[in-house]
Amino acid sequence: MMLYSFIIVNVIICVGGSSSHPPGHLQPLGLHLPPITDIPVLNKFPSSVEFYEKYVKDGGKPVIFKNVLETVDMPVYYKWTDDYLDKNYGDIMVDMEIGKKEIRKGEMFSRKLSYFLKRYKNMDAYLVEDLPDRMKKDMAIPSSLRCGGFQNVIHTVVMWFSSGGTKSVFHTDDLDNINCLLDGKKDLIMMDRKYAHLVEADGWHKDGSYSDLDVDSVDMYKFPNLKDIPWYQVNLTKGDCLYIPYKWYHHVYSHPGRNFAVNVWFFHRRWFNVTDCHGVDLNVSTAIPFTQFKKPSKLEKFRDDLIMSLDGKEFISQTLFSETLQENDNDLASVADEIFTIIDTDKDGYISISELYSSGNEIFAFELEEDSKTKDGRVDYDQSNMEDDSLKDDLTKTNADVYVNSNNHEEL
Ligand SMILES: *[C@@H]1O[C@H](CO)[C@@H](O)[C@H](O)[C@H]1NC(C)=O
Numbered sequence: 299m300m301l302y303s304f305i306i307v308n309v310i311i312c313v314g315g316s317s318s319h320p321p322g323h324l325q326p327l328g329l330h331l332p333p334i335t336d337i338p339v340l341n342k343f344p345s346s347v348e349f350y351e352k353y354v355k356d357g358g359k360p361v362i363f364k365n366v367l368e369t370v371d372m373p374v375y376y377k378w379t380d381d382y383l384d385k386n387y388g389d390i391m392v393d394m395e396i397g398k399k400e401i402r403k404g405e406m407f408s409r410k411l412s413y414f415l416k417r418y419k420n421m422d423a424y425l426v427e428d429l430p431d432r433m434k435k436d437m438a439i440p441s442s443l444r445c446g447g448f449q450n451v452i453h454t455v456v457m458w459f460s461s462g463g464t465k466s467v468f469h470t471d472d473l474d475n476i477n478c479l480l481d482g483k484k485d486l487i488m489m490d491r492k493y494a495h496l497v498e499a500d501g502w503h504k505d506g507s508y509s510d511l512d513v514d515s516v517d518m519y520k521f522p523n524l525k526d527i528p529w530y531q532v533n534l535t536k537g538d539c540l541y542i543p544y545k546w547y548h549h550v551y552s553h554p555g556r557n558f559a560v561n562v563w564f565f566h567r568r569w570f571n572v573t574d575c576h577g578v579d580l581n582v583s584t585a586i587p588f589t590q591f592k593k594p595s596k597l598e599k600f601r602d603d604l605i606m607s608l609d610g611k612e613f614i615s616q617t618l619f620s621e622t623l624q625e626n627d628n629d630l631a632s633v634a635d636e637i638f639t640i641i642d643t644d645k646d647g648y649i650s651i652s653e654l655y656s657s658g659n660e661i662f663a664f665e666l667e668e669d670s671k672t673k674d675g676r677v678d679y680d681q682s683n684m685e686d687d688s689l690k691d692d693l694t695k696t697n698a699d700v701y702v703n704s705n706n707h708e709e710l
Pocket residue numbers: 485531532533
């Protein structure tokens with residue numbers, strides 16, 4: 299009966315003349331135009347400098363690392379069977395999203411990992427969790443992020459685990475991302491951030507950075523601006539990783555079957571510190587244990603907020619600077635002009651990217667003075683993601699240390 303009425307409905311739609319509808323109307327996302335499939339494919343992780351110069355620089359271009367997990371020492375890849383996870387980490391609490399088709403602000407629940415492992419094959423849920431401390435020892439970071447400044451900006455590693463069939467909303471993230479598939483298959487639809495004016499013209503949630511469009515059935519009348527946007531198709535299989543630049547639009551579909559990924563979030567860099575890679579092991583087949591990386595300091599978050607506001611530009615005006623601090627609820631917003639003067643070392647009234655990178659924790663030393671006056675110890679970033687320790691470490695450096703490099707502009 300169901301099937302019968304389905305056929306009738308289909309016939310009516312076809313008779314109604316599907317050709318008069320815009321291409322892709324009421325079809326899954328991506329049928330408005332043929333895909334672009336020529337994303338570069340590498341068979342190993344590039345060196346840090348190559349990764350920066352060819353892929354990250356100038357806002358970022360996606361690149362596929364095909365089958366790389368077979369060539370690097372990534373314990374999560376060969377160790378994390380369900381049995382191993384259950385024996386070693388079964389008691390760890392993890393968060394699950396209810397429903398495989400993502401709805402933002404949907405329901406979540408927490409259970410032991412062992413609970414999930416027993417049931418996930420028949421469960422309409424998606425385990426999405428920041429890698430808990432105890433599990434970090436199995437995680438290695440792609441060697442491309444070992445120096446040049448990348449090593450200071452690794453934000454979090456997140457695991458994504460389900461029995462497949464999950465569909466994300468069409469969205470962007472503010473961080474750069476290397477997504478590695480430990481098991482299963484994922485297909486991605488990606489669009490360049492340069493089409494922001496078209497993608498975000500209709501049904502866009504600025505808060506959360508995602509689109510209202512139904513990825514299974516796009517209403518091309520509600521989203522007319524999609525029709526001209528080229529899109530990239532990326533199909534990942536077990537062992538592949540993919541670099542997704544910050545603010546690139548993407549939708550991720552996971553094929554049915556055990557589906558398990560880890561992704562590394564890092565702040566987007568606009569400058570590569572060449573001297574920082576001198577003497578660093580360039581053997582790309584060694585991956586680096588995650589535990590060797592420090593969480594990013596408050597300084598990196600501060601820089602990231604400003605870099606996001608640059609939007610391709612090379613300079614930050616005083617107005618943009620103070621607006622950015624205000625928008626991000628930064629504690630320094632009230633003293634924006636004073637901080638601006640500190641960072642603008644050549645006093646030309648603009649902060650260049652080089653000035654942004656060569657300034658350091660003297661910015662927060664200023665805040666400490668303010669704090670002691672106001673007795674307000676609040677920090678302006680997510681405590682759960684960044685440790686106070688890293689902040690303390692930074693603040694124990696003297697301003698003199700930080701200023702040593704402030705004239706090294708030729709490195710930029
Ligand atoms: C990639 O996945 C899409 C969607 O599942 C499929 O239509 C396409 O044929 C796949 N491409 C390749 C090269 O496997």
